[in-house]
Amino acid sequence: ELKVEQNPLFLSMQEGKNYTIYCNYSTTSDRLYWYRQDPGKSLESLFVLLSNGAVKQEGRLMASLDTKARLSTLHITAAVHDLSATYFCAVVPWMDSSYKLIFGSGTRLLVRP
């Protein structure tokens, strides 16, 4: 059974600082997704990572994927308050044609002034 673990589960950081959120998964996968959720809101797609070594960037967020280590990272550069949200990674098991997403527990990010 595929398991997805994120850490940390909660992150409080100052504006202007850098930090990384980690997403580990237990079995082989060829697709990894990052989503953002604001309190009381829906999930918004951020990135889709499809291959080993894939790197995508949008503003102050950069996501990468290492399929051999079964690890994805979401790096935050010079954090601003608007980035405060919960970030989820999600994985589709290898060779699973179902498109089922297995979600991590989420990382709640709070950016302090």
Added chain:
Amino acid sequence: DAGVIQSPRHEVTEMGQEVTLRCKPISGHDYLFWYRQTMMRGLELLIYFNNNVPIDDSGMPEDRFSAKMPNASFSTLKIQPSEPRDSAVYFCASSHPGQGAATDTQYFGPGTRLTVL
């Protein structure tokens, strides 16, 4: 496009009552997913459809839950009878994998917050 539409946005009901949640996927999307989000269990996939056909309902917690998709633009998730432990936010999502994994991002609706007293 208006995105995935869900109704109602909030539902408060009493234990034992029937609850019906509704979803309209993005036009042209052929996959529809129902998820449940709780603090204790996080985001769980309940069931998903492809071209209106249920493909995997292994996440449906028990027989009290049922889901239908009578046509490409409408799906329902029904709980009968409801119990307090069913209180959660229920999300509907849709996708259109098209020609590859790059296009199979799931787009989520605003969710229905269900409270069972």
